Amino acid sequence: MGLRLNLVLGGTLCLIVIVAAVLAPWLTPLSPVMDADLMNAELPPSAEFWFGTDAQGRDVFTRILYGARVSLTVGIGSQLINTTIGLILGISAGYFGGWWDDLVNGLTNLMLSVPSLIFALAIMAVLGPGLSSLLIALGLTNWSWTCRIARSSTLSLKSQSYVQAAKTLGYSDFRIMLTQILPNIVGPVLVIATLGMGDAILAEAALSFLGLGIQPPQPSWGNMLTDARELIAIAPWVAIFPGLAIFMTVLGLNLFGDGLRDWLDPHMRTRPV
Amino acid sequence: MSGTRALLEVQDLQIDIVSAKHRHNVVENVSFTIDHGETFGLVGESGCGKSITALAMIGLLRSPLVISSGSIRFRDRELRGLPERELRKLRGNRIAMIFQEPMTALNPVSPVGRQIAEMFVLHQGATWHEAERKAVEALASVQVPAPEQRVKSYPHEMSGGMRQRIMIAIALACKPDLLIADEPTTALDVTVQAEILKLMKELCSARGTAVLMISHDLGVIAKMCRNVGIMYAGHLVEQRPVEAIFRSPSHPYTNGLLNSLPRLGSRGIHGRKRLQEITGVVPSISAFPAGCRFQPRCERASALCATTQPDQADLGDEGYVRCFHHG
Amino acid sequence: MSGAFTMDNRAGPLLRVENLSVHFPVRTGLLGRSRRLVRALNNVDLTLEKGECLSVVGESGCGKSTLAFSIVGLQTPTSGSIHFEGRAITGKAQPSRIERARMAQIVFQDPYASLNPRQTVLTSLAAPLRLQGIVNNGEVEGRVMEMMRLVGLSPDKAKCFPHEFSGGQRQRIGIARALILSPKVVVLDEPVSALDVSIRAQIINLLLDLKERLELSYIMISHDLSVVEHMSNRVAVMYFGQVVEEGRWDRIFGNPAHPYTRRLIAAIPDPFAAFTTPSLIDEAGAQGPPHGFDYHPREFGTHDIYSDPPASQLVSIGDDHRVRLVPAAA
Numbered sequence: 001m002g003l004r005l006n007l008v009l010g011g012t013l014c015l016i017v018i019v020a021a022v023l024a025p026w027l028t029p030l031s032p033v034m035d036a037d038l039m040n041a042e043l044p045p046s047a048e049f050w051f052g053t054d055a056q057g058r059d060v061f062t063r064i065l066y067g068a069r070v071s072l073t074v075g076i077g078s079q080l081i082n083t084t085i086g087l088i089l090g091i092s093a094g095y096f097g098g099w100w101d102d103l104v105n106g107l108t109n110l111m112l113s114v115p116s117l118i119f120a121l122a123i124m125a126v127l128g129p130g131l132s133s134l135l136i137a138l139g140l141t142n143w144s145w146t147c148r149i150a151r152s153s154t155l156s157l158k159s160q161s162y163v164q165a166a167k168t169l170g171y172s173d174f175r176i177m178l179t180q181i182l183p184n185i186v187g188p189v190l191v192i193a194t195l196g197m198g199d200a201i202l203a204e205a206a207l208s209f210l211g212l213g214i215q216p217p218q219p220s221w222g223n224m225l226t227d228a229r230e231l232i233a234i235a236p237w238v239a240i241f242p243g244l245a246i247f248m249t250v251l252g253l254n255l256f257g258d259g260l261r262d263w264l265d266p267h268m269r270t271r272p273v
Numbered sequence: 274m275s276g277t278r279a280l281l282e283v284q285d286l287q288i289d290i291v292s293a294k295h296r297h298n299v300v301e302n303v304s305f306t307i308d309h310g311e312t313f314g315l316v317g318e319s320g321c322g323k324s325i326t327a328l329a330m331i332g333l334l335r336s337p338l339v340i341s342s343g344s345i346r347f348r349d350r351e352l353r354g355l356p357e358r359e360l361r362k363l364r365g366n367r368i369a370m371i372f373q374e375p376m377t378a379l380n381p382v383s384p385v386g387r388q389i390a391e392m393f394v395l396h397q398g399a400t401w402h403e404a405e406r407k408a409v410e411a412l413a414s415v416q417v418p419a420p421e422q423r424v425k426s427y428p429h430e431m432s433g434g435m436r437q438r439i440m441i442a443i444a445l446a447c448k449p450d451l452l453i454a455d456e457p458t459t460a461l462d463v464t465v466q467a468e469i470l471k472l473m474k475e476l477c478s479a480r481g482t483a484v485l486m487i488s489h490d491l492g493v494i495a496k497m498c499r500n501v502g503i504m505y506a507g508h509l510v511e512q513r514p515v516e517a518i519f520r521s522p523s524h525p526y527t528n529g530l531l532n533s534l535p536r537l538g539s540r541g542i543h544g545r546k547r548l549q550e551i552t553g554v555v556p557s558i559s560a561f562p563a564g565c566r567f568q569p570r571c572e573r574a575s576a577l578c579a580t581t582q583p584d585q586a587d588l589g590d591e592g593y594v595r596c597f598h599h600g
Numbered sequence: 601m602s603g604a605f606t607m608d609n610r611a612g613p614l615l616r617v618e619n620l621s622v623h624f625p626v627r628t629g630l631l632g633r634s635r636r637l638v639r640a641l642n643n644v645d646l647t648l649e650k651g652e653c654l655s656v657v658g659e660s661g662c663g664k665s666t667l668a669f670s671i672v673g674l675q676t677p678t679s680g681s682i683h684f685e686g687r688a689i690t691g692k693a694q695p696s697r698i699e700r701a702r703m704a705q706i707v708f709q710d711p712y713a714s715l716n717p718r719q720t721v722l723t724s725l726a727a728p729l730r731l732q733g734i735v736n737n738g739e740v741e742g743r744v745m746e747m748m749r750l751v752g753l754s755p756d757k758a759k760c761f762p763h764e765f766s767g768g769q770r771q772r773i774g775i776a777r778a779l780i781l782s783p784k785v786v787v788l789d790e791p792v793s794a795l796d797v798s799i800r801a802q803i804i805n806l807l808l809d810l811k812e813r814l815e816l817s818y819i820m821i822s823h824d825l826s827v828v829e830h831m832s833n834r835v836a837v838m839y840f841g842q843v844v845e846e847g848r849w850d851r852i853f854g855n856p857a858h859p860y861t862r863r864l865i866a867a868i869p870d871p872f873a874a875f876t877t878p879s880l881i882d883e884a885g886a887q888g889p890p891h892g893f894d895y896h897p898r899e900f901g902t903h904d905i906y907s908d909p910p911a912s913q914l915v916s917i918g919d920d921h922r923v924r925l926v927p928a929a930a
Contacts, residue, residue: 161708162716162724165777168672169728170701179727183718318796462659463823467867489797492869519871526798533801535830537870541854545830547808548801554766555796 007259013252017245021068030059032066033217042235052237054227060238063219064245070220071249074134074204075197081139083146083193090150091177091185095158104147111144117203124212134213138200146192153185187264194257198250205246221246278349279306280450280483281330286343288325288334288507290558297558299338300326302582302595303509305502307451312477312484314494314515317504318555323487326504327453330485331368332360348450366396369444373456375436379428385439386412386424392446411442415472434465441473448480455487470496491534495519500591503527506556506566513592523594526551526567565596573598612686614817615648615671615704615785620680622666640666642841642909643680648785653811653818655828655849657864658838664821667838668787671819672706673697684785698731705778709790711770715762721748721773722758725780732781743780750813751776752806768799775806779814788820792827804831825868829853834920837861842909847921857923894928 020027037057045052051060093104111119120137127133157163157180166176201221207213208222216223221242228239288300300322307313317323328334330345332352345352347368352360364370372378380388389411390404399407405424412420415438428436437457444452454473458466474497477484486497494501495515502512503524511524522528532549539546553570556562562569568578577597585593622641641663648654656664669675671682673689682690684703689695695703708714716724725744734740745755751772762770771791778786791807792800808831810816822828828835828849835852837845837860845858856862912926 161710161714164669164674165706165708165714165774166716167674167697168701168704168706169777169781170696170698170731171727172697179719180716184716318798463825463867463869464659464863466869470869490869491797491871495871496869530798531871533798534871535804535826536872537826537829537868538853540829541850548805548830550801550805551798552802554768555798 004259004263006255007263010252010255010257010259013248014256017068017072017249017252020065021072024062024065024069027065028059028062030062032058032063032219035059035062042231042238044235045237051241052235054224054235054238055231060224060241063224064221064241067219067221067224067242067245068249070131070214070218071201071204071246073131074138075201075253077135078138078142078200079193079197081135082143082196083189085140086143086146086192087150087182087189089143090147091154091181093147094151094154095173095177095181101151104151108144108147108151111141116141116199117206120203120207121210121212124207129212129215131214134204134207137207138203142196142199145196146189149188149192150185153188154181157181157184188261191257191261191264194253194260198253198257201246201249201253280309280311280348281307281485282344282346283326283330284344284346286326286329286345287341288322288329289339289341290337291339292337295559298507298561299558300329300507303343303502303504303507304585305500305509305512307483307485309450310478310481310483311500312474312486312498314486314488314498314501315504316488316491316494316501318489320506320555320558321504322507323504324455327370327455327485327487330451330453331364331370332357333364362396365392365444365449366447367449368451368453369447369449370453370455371437371440371444371457373459375433375440376428378440379436381428384425384427385431386426389424389439389443389446392443396447407446408442411446412439414445414476415439415442417442432465433461434469437461437469438472441469441476445476445480445482449482451483451485452477453485453487456489457486458493459488459490466493473497491519491531503530506561507558508566508595510567510596511592511594513588513594514590517588517590517592521600523588523592523599524567524596525571525573525598525600528600529570573600612683613647614650614652614685615819616683616686617644617646617667617671618681618683620644620667620670620682621678622663622670622675623678639841639909641670641677644838644841644843645914646836646843646846648817648819650784650817651811651815652833653820653831654834654836655820655822655832656836656838657822657825657828659823659864661840662838663841664838665789666841668706668789668819668821671785672704672787673700674706701728701783702732702781703783704785704787705781705783706787706789707771707774707778707791710794711767711774712762712794714774715770715777717762720759720761721753721776724773725758725777728777728781747776747780750779750810752802766799767795768802771795771803772806775803775810779810779816782814783816785817785819788818788822790822790824791820793822793824800827807831825853825865826870837864840909842912842924843914844924845922846914848919851918851921855918855921857917857921894926 035058040053040057041055043049043053049059049061051064054060089104093101119141123137123140124133127136163176163180166180204213204220205222205225208220209226211226214220214223216227224242225239228242231238284304286300286303287298290297290299303326305313315323315326325334325338329340332355334340340353379385386405386408389408390401393399393404393407394401408424409420412423417423417435417438431439457473458469461469470493486494488494498515500512501515501518502509503526504510505526511518511527518527519531522531529549529551533551535548551570556566564580565578565583568574571578575598583595583597585595586599587593620641621643623637623639625635626638627635644667646654656667658664666675670677677690681688689700689703722744725747726740729740729743744758748755748758753769753772753776765773788807792803795803804827811818820828820831832849834847835849836843837852837858839860845852845856845861852861853865856865910926912924914922915925916922
């Protein structure tokens with residue numbers, strides 16, 4: 001029972017974010033960009049503006065809903081790229097070994113030895129700000145753990161006799177990697193992808209905070225925090241709510257990832273008797 | 274048979290797996306005695322409860338495994354319910370254990386000499402200096418060549434047979450009364466197995482150590498033991514002197530098991546005969562049948578077998594069988 | 601021309617292993633700089649006739665598994681060759697994986713590791729057929745069902761996953777998978793040693809039945825000599841990568857010549873020998889090597905898998921019975 005708690009709690013938090021992102025136009029009548037009203041600037045939370053308003057009088061609640069779209073897109077999109085890269089490199093390196101394995105290993109270690117945010121910063125500096133640059137920057141810099149797990153799992157699966165059997169039965173190497181190895185490593189890889197999504201959302205916030213990510217007036221949780229910097233003393237809600245949104249989302253993803261790992265690990269499940 | 278009473282007396286042992294929702298029986302009504310210096314064999318297939326029974330002897334059962342009833346008397350002292358402190362004094366000292374895979378039972382980062390010496394420090398209050406000298410003697414006693422050099426070796430530098438010798442040296446260091454050997458040679462090659470069995474037999478009979486030998490290999494049991502118990506699905510179905518088991522197996526399971534094995538030399542005399550199969554599969558713990566647990570696979574089974582557990586039937590040769598239709 | 605070629609094939613053995621050596625490079629030393637060769641197989645010669653069960657026995661590390669893997673193409677030989685029906689299947693003329701799959705298959709030891717946990721029985725039996733170009737779903741399923749029946753599995757279990765089967769049933773699936781492409785040679789790698797004792801007879805009987813019915817030829821790798829004696833027509837004893845004795849089963853068991861073979865047979869803990877039959881090996885009856893030769897068993901403790909074995913040859917010492925001899929020391 002205790003094991004499911006992480007999964008349920010994390011899942012609920014993630015679901016809230018997904019609902020917010022998808023249903024944003026229906027959940028709020030206001031626009032995150034257009035409905036600026038300097039008359040209503042810096043109002044505290046009230047029945048009309050649940051999370052208060054910012055310096056331009058825009059509804060913080062509305063901006064957080066639309067910001068969820070950015071966070072989710074960045075989280076899912078970058079992890080799709082990361083996981084694909086990690087799986088292709090990791091499985092092929094583990095399966096073929098030799099110089100290719102040495103090369104992939106070297107590359108992985110290189111990626112792991114430099115903070116990925118610094119890497120992403122460098123890429124953003126070249127590509128310029130924007131959502132697609134964010135996706136590329138974060139998608140190219142966080143595949144090393146997936147790659148490592150995929151490689152080590154492949155190494156141990158490769159010697160399993162069912163993989164050997166597939167070889168004697170005429171399977172091509174590509175088919176063996178696709179049908180015999182990949183399905184048996186999705187579990188751990190899925191866990192890493194979920195946890196990585198949290199990292200990506202944090203990274204997006206950090207890059208946008210630094211002005212390299214999503215450009216104002218388009219809302220993202222990161223650039224909302226940038227705007228809130230000068231208001232933190234007089235209108236703290238402008239900083240608190242985006243911060244809380246990031247915190248809840250990342251917490252939800254981490255809980256869900258942990259729960260997923262425990263659930264996929266047969267040793268952690270209640271003993272089947 | 275130095276004492277009047279047996280060294281180890283197990284009476285009606287019952288072990289269950291207990292979880293919040295379920296209670297499954299793993300071992301039931303198991304009784305046997307081991308005399309001082311005797312070698313007793315416990316034979317059965319994987320999952321029959323033989324290893325769990327052995328772990329219960331030294332109080333190493335952990336949740337969800339629970340001893341539900343029965344008694345285990347070692348040198349006239351009840352072990353069941355004994356506090357962990359007391360059990361720890363017995364373990365490694367009076368009752369020692371060796372396992373199938375010595376690599377996992379030995380500490381990989383400590384030289385083997387030190388691991389043996391530890392036993393003397395722990396149980397006999399020896400100083401490390403004294404203990405290390407004794408460790409060299411212990412290594413020599415298990416016929417490890419060049420023991421003075423070997424004490425400094427690490428487990429991974431040794432072959433499987435050598436490692437099992439080290440395990441035996443550790444187990445016998447404090448001259449225990451009882452050695453529990455759980456499949457001690459299953460992971461070894463036959464020629465190495467023969468050497469290890471010979472060594473165990475010599476050392477234990479020289480020191481008067483009793484042995485509880487657990488194995489799935491009837492050949493190993495035949496070579497080593499005086500009495501043998503056959504376990505099937507948590508029941509001790511037949512307990513006899515070892516010769517009687519092989520000459521006239523009484524329980525249909527024992528009989529089936531012996532007939533299902535190819536006999537060395539028999540093809541040369543009788544030609545190739547089709548092996549007798551025991552039909553069906555070994556039941557899983559959650560699906561033990563009612564009544565006699567072998568009954569669904571048994572040729573002699575009757576309606577009675579499906580409902581009632583057979584009691585011990587005396588066979589007159591210090592042995593018993595649990596079967597309504599024993600032969 | 602082609603007629604003569606076929607004739608030639610029929611005359612030879614089904615499978616011929618010729619002078620086969622496999623050496624593995626291993627890295628040793630602190631930086632893994634120094635490389636040494638482990639000599640897993642040294643100039644092994646064996647033949648397998650049609651319908652025969654040839655058992656290869658020996659202890660762990662003697663090279664018997666390397667030999668098995670070489671035959672089914674999982675190990676590339678360092679030198680030497682393997683011929684199937686007279687055609688070389690190693691080296692440059694190597695057939696494709698698809699082609700080779702129809703020649704020799706393998707049944708693995710551990711029924712728990714030999715089946716993909718995420719594939720149903722149907723999937724793992726059907727995929728090899730599809731790779732051979734059999735695409736008609738009805739035909740594929742028909743063949744799978746037939747094979748399941750043949751190995752004693754109920755065809756309505758076809759959609760089940762491996763974890764729904766017991767160890768013995770899994771081994772039956774492993775056998776079905778090895779036979780689905782109707783290979784002529786089946787390598788059995790310790791086919792019963794991972795099974796419960798009460799299940800072994802079922803699998804041994806099944807293997808012998810299938811051999812008759814499908815006219816199969818087996819190469820069985822085993823360390824269990826009582827199973828070997830029961831199943832084999834011929835036996836090869838391996839020791840440190842070499843065949844030290846080879847011949848008809850009754851000669852190997854009844855009249856073993858090489859000291860290693862004798863030691864192996866004497867070491868078997870036979871439950872019945874202790875009480876019913878006298879010891880099989882009569883030490884006094886040991887026959888000496890022929891004049892001018894020595895058996896030269898490399899004694900335990902002095903062996904070395906890194907160096908070449910001493911010059912030696914397999915010498916015939918009777919009807920279908922050969923033993924490895926070295927020239928006697930002067």
